[in-house]
Amino acid sequence: MSVKYGLDGQVAVVTGAANGFGLAVATRLADESAKLVLVDRDEQALKAAAEKLGGLAVVADVSQESEVDGYVAAAVEAHGRIDLFFNNAGIEGRMAPMTELSVADFDRVWAVNARGVFMGLRAVLKVMKPQGSGVIVNTASMAAIKGAATFSPYIASKHAVLGLTKSAALEAAPYGIRVNCVAPGHIDTRMARDLTAQIDPADPDGVFRAVSESVPYGKRYGTAAEVANLVMWLLSDESEYVSGALHLIDGGLNAG
Template sequence: MGEMSGKVALVTGAGSGIGRAMALIFAARGASVVVADINAEAGQATVNAVHAAGGEAILVRADVSLEVDAHRSVSATVERFGRLDYAANNAGLDGDVLPLTEQSAESFHRVIAVNLAGVFFGMKHQIPVMVRQGEGAIVNTSSIAGLRAHPGIGPYVAAKHGVNGLTKTAAIEYGSKGVRVNSLCPGGVRTPMLEEYLKSAPELRASIIDGNPMRRLGEAHEMAEAAVWLCSPAASYVNGHELVADGGKIVSDV
C-alpha cells in the first residue's frame, strides 16, 4: 500500500518522457492513473508499463488543445475511478526553433494552443471535481523557459511564462477550497522532445551540458519525483510555487 493508495492521478502527455515517468511514479505510490495523450499508441505503452509494474492505469486519447478533450479526460476519470486527486498538465511541444521574426503564425498558435491553452482547459475541468471533494493538487509542467528568455523558441517561452501565470492565479483562487496548484520548471531533460530539439541545433548538446553546474542533463524520473512530491501530502502547504529542477542552471553563470 503506497501513500497515494486510493487516490487518482490524471497525467497529460503521459505517453512519453516526463509524463510517462510521472504516470509510473504516481502508480508506484499507489495511485490509479489516467494516461492522457494525443498519441494513443504511446499512451497505451505507458498503460502497459504501469500494469507490468503492478499498478492500475487506463488510457484516454486526448488532444489537450481541445476543451472538449479536457472535459472528456476528466469525465472518463471520474466515471472509472469516482474521483480526481492529482492532475499533471504536462503535455507540450517545443515548436519551431527560429528567431522571432521568422516564426510562422501557425507554429506560434499551435505552441500556445497545446502548451498554454492546454493547461487552462485542463485546470478549468479538473478544479471543479477537486473543489467538490474539498481537496486536490495540480502540477503544471512549465520550464526554466517560463522564468527566463531563451533564444529561438519565443512562442515556447511565451507559453511557459503563461503557464506560471495561470498556475499562480489558480493557486490563489482555489487554495481556500483545498486545491493546491504549483508548477514544475525543468531545465534540459533527456527525453524525445529534447533529442528532437537538439537535432535542429546539435552544437547545443555540449553547451547545455557544459553550461550546467551538474554537467549533465536531467532525467525524466527526476522531474517526475519533484512533480509527484508537489502533489503529495508532504507538500501540503506548498501552493503557487514554481519548483525549478534544472541542476542549478538558472542560478549559475557557468
C-alpha cells in the same frame, strides 16, 4: 529506491503520459498503487504505457476543449473523483527568429502549452472544488523565467503556465486545493533531443555536449526520473504548505 508517499488509491490524471515527464510520473504513481488515468494523443505509445502500468488510457488532444472535458469526464466516470492532476502535456514547436515564424507556428505551441493547461485546470478544478481537496502540478520550464532567441512561442507559453499556476493557486486555496508548477531545465528527453537537432542538424550530439557543459551541477542533462521525484513530492502531503510556486529543477543553471 524511490520514496513512498502513501498515494495508494488516489485517483491521478496525467497528461502527456506516453513519454518523458508524464511517463516517469505515471510510473511512480503506479508504484504507489494510485488509480491512473493516462492521457496522450499518441495512441500507440499510450496503449503501451497503459499495458505496462495499468489504469485507464484516454486518447486526447489537450488543445481541443471537447477532448479536455472528455478526459476529465472519463476519469470521473471511472472513479468518481480526481485527487491528483499532473497537467503536463506540451510541445516545443519550431525554433526560428520571430520574423521567420508564422502566426500558425505561434498558435500551434500556444494551443497545447498554454490553452491546454488552462482548459485542464478549468475542467479539473470543477471536479476538485466540490470535493474540497486535490493537488495539481503543471509543467512549466526554466523558459518561464527567462527569454531565449529563436524560441519565442515556447517561452511565451511557459510564462503563461507560471501565470496560470499562480492564479489557480489563489482561486483554489479556499477549497483546500494546492497548485504548483515544476520548471525543468535541460532534461534528457525526446523533446530535448529534437531541440538539439533543430539548433544544429549537422551536429546535434555536439550541441548536446555543449549544453551539458553549461550545467553547473554535474555537467550533465537531468533525467525524467529526477523531475518525477520533484513532482511526486509536490503531489504528496509532504508539501502540504506549498502552493502557487515555481520549482526549478535545473542543476543550478539559473542560480546566477
